[in-house]
Amino acid sequence: MRTAHLAWERHGGEPGLLLLHGFSDSGACWDPVLAELTAHAGAITLDARGHGSSGLPEAPTGTAANAADAALLLDALGLPPVVVIGHSMGALAAAALAAARPELVRALVLEDPPGPHHTLAADAMPSWLAELQALDLDARIAKGRADNPGWPDAEYGPWAVSKGEFDARYYDLPYEPGPPLLTSLAAVTCPTLLIYGEASRGGLLTEANADDCADTAAGPFTALRVTGAGHCVRRDHPAAFTAAVTDFLAE
Numbered sequence: 001m002r003t004a005h006l007a008w009e010r011h012g013g014e015p016g017l018l019l020l021h022g023f024s025d026s027g028a029c030w031d032p033v034l035a036e037l038t039a040h041a042g043a044i045t046l047d048a049r050g051h052g053s054s055g056l057p058e059a060p061t062g063t064a065a066n067a068a069d070a071a072l073l074l075d076a077l078g079l080p081p082v083v084v085i086g087h088s089m090g091a092l093a094a095a096a097l098a099a100a101r102p103e104l105v106r107a108l109v110l111e112d113p114p115g116p117h118h119t120l121a122a123d124a125m126p127s128w129l130a131e132l133q134a135l136d137l138d139a140r141i142a143k144g145r146a147d148n149p150g151w152p153d154a155e156y157g158p159w160a161v162s163k164g165e166f167d168a169r170y171y172d173l174p175y176e177p178g179p180p181l182l183t184s185l186a187a188v189t190c191p192t193l194l195i196y197g198e199a200s201r202g203g204l205l206t207e208a209n210a211d212d213c214a215d216t217a218a219g220p221f222t223a224l225r226v227t228g229a230g231h232c233v234r235r236d237h238p239a240a241f242t243a244a245v246t247d248f249l250a251e
Contacts, residue, residue: 003076005055006069007047016041018082020090024129026052026162032154033234036242050170063178066093074104081106095184108192109245112231113181115209125171132163151235182216189219193248197229
């Protein structure tokens with residue numbers, strides 16, 4: 001389905017969840033965990049601008065733009081407040097959305113958002129992404145398996161497809177980073193669950209960063225560090241991720 005330049009999909013019954021993916025992924029990258037997440041509420045997966053099947057307006061990219069896009073979709077659908085689950089880039093957008101439009105968000109789940117010393121900005125496409133786009137789909141899937149041998153089989157297809165869908169013109173547009181995570185959390189009053197991995201395995205948050213988030217958040221806040229996981233917690237340890245989220249949603 002489309003709303004303005006945005007592509008999105010509805011899953012299950014009445015939507016109670018909005019899922020925001022990370023950089024260079026797409027809404028379809030949530031598919032492997034949808035069955036568990038939608039056991040009690042339907043979900044909407046949104047392709048960020050320049051990702052998946054969404055368009056790329058001639059306008060700045062960044063957290064503020066992604067949060068505004070999510071608000072645009074929720075306003076258009078006229079839903080009651082939803083739980084927003086975001087990964088990495090999507091987690092920053094989720095927090096910014098909850099801070100700016102609290103009437104749209106009843107709870108947040110943040111999967112390994114970038115910490116204060118990480119930035120999503122770049123002047124050109126990262127070499128790893130350019131190399132993946134030069135491969136065909138089968139080769140991208142094989143590369144994903146080789147680099148991430150512990151992921152469930154269902155993860156490799158959506159991950160590989162999303163890399164080919166990413167619009168390289170993204171880097172021709174100005175990047176506006178928007179509010180840092182702590183700035184957003186200082187204004188977020190809804191319950192928030194932070195799920196993060198180990199920095200030594202590629203996670204973007206340290207335990208000290210998570211403590212800062214807990215100290216800063218204006219509303220109820222829970223942090224869970226998943227041992228053995230890296231940046232993509234739900235791919236590295238899907239059972240731990242889905243159990244934590246479903247328990248949080250049941251509270």
